[in-house]
Amino acid sequence: MSIHATPRLTVDPVVFVFRENKLRILLAKRTNDPEKGAWSIPGGHVAPNQTLLGAIELSLSTKSGVGIQSLGYIEQLYAFDTLGLDPRGHAITIAFLCLSSQSTIKNPNLPGNPEFIDIASLPQLAFDHLSIVHKGMDQLKELLLKTTAAVYLLPRYFTMADLHNLYEAALGKRLDRRNFRKKMLSLGVLDDSGNKQQGVANRPGLLYTFKSHKQNDLIKPLYF
Amino acid sequence: MSIHATPRLTVDPVVFVFRENKLRILLAKRTNDPEKGAWSIPGGHVAPNQTLLGAIELSLSTKSGVGIQSLGYIEQLYAFDTLGLDPRGHAITIAFLCLSSQSTIKNPNLPGNPEFIDIASLPQLAFDHLSIVHKGMDQLKELLLKTTAAVYLLPRYFTMADLHNLYEAALGKRLDRRNFRKKMLSLGVLDDSGNKQQGVANRPGLLYTFKSHKQNDLIKPLYF
DNA sequence: ACAAAAGTGTTTTGTGTACACCCATGC
């Protein structure tokens, strides 16, 4: 293919979902040595003439059953150099941030037992995968503060409390409920659907959606 | 080396300097086909067991004579997929942002005639190098708004007008001189050296430096 | 004295932040 020998190239998808008011990340147990059995990001190698996204798609579906069409958002994060970390030899892995509103695993019985795990209680991870996860969390924070990326983590209809809980989980701190509502509404990216929550033992919240032409929009940066 | 065939891996350093009130980028003419003679970023291949920074260092010094020790700041930018763009076969290039306050080329007679070229009048670039340059410019803007990165582009002593000109060149827009000064001074990252400019045909400006313990600092984001 | 750029201050307007009360629902 080439006269130049280079390190191996791999990709690692950091997939976030939001379920039960917890921000979660897709992990699977390694099925091979090294670090067989350790929780890890379900990534894989890039073949010649395969795009990076193509490699993401293949390793995701093979190792976790998550289809790329279920990801509303994909963005390249960072290239990590594994020099010295992997006994199989020098490799560079390019991490991707992926956001999905489908928060259940369709094939939980795959060899690696893929699961969406709460970022607040992460297990030990293989290799340098913890740094990769942290990079993903940092970028997700940026996105939530500067764009309407929340649309890719929430269901079509959600309450202001859902949105508030997502922001608190992702930013890792408490936000004043009233000021949060005020800021969000002032951005003009939400539509009041006119409907209310059903079957809650308290005053039901209004159900909102993101305005369709405001999805994937930059917003005035938020400061919390 | 590996049982996995992958695309070639290369690195591309986007080196910025600030000279004569112009933001400039390091370019060299390609000395080989394809696109022989076209202006390009002086990057190169990554060898197995070579770090990405090691590859940056080697290609920079070989193709442009710029030593890595002259770069006050290096940061990884983005991985670009060249699939279909390079007749030599599939390659992934990882771009790096580099900032230098040494703004003259020591070896202008190298084969590629390396030069620091004003970003306001860029020539045609080889391959997708224009996208890479744009990514570098975007990230530089971010850095200037959020950190004291200007320290890596300016000489040790500089006037408020120098700093102001750098920001205007990098952000590509006019900034109110008085509010700029006020914001910069309020950040508490500058020291007044007590000396003044010499030999200008008008009132000389005070010479400032960045406080040494505030270099590489995050600052309260600036809004211009 | 004149040109040219440096240095200084005020006012207005918007927004982040803190905080307290009423409202709708299920039980």
Next chain:
DNA sequence: GCATGGGTGTACACAAAACACTTTTGT
């Protein structure tokens, strides 16, 4: 009617933005 979270409004402090005059140097 009571517990639980949802929804609303006000006051204060701070910072961004717009804007005009005085000062210091070389010629």
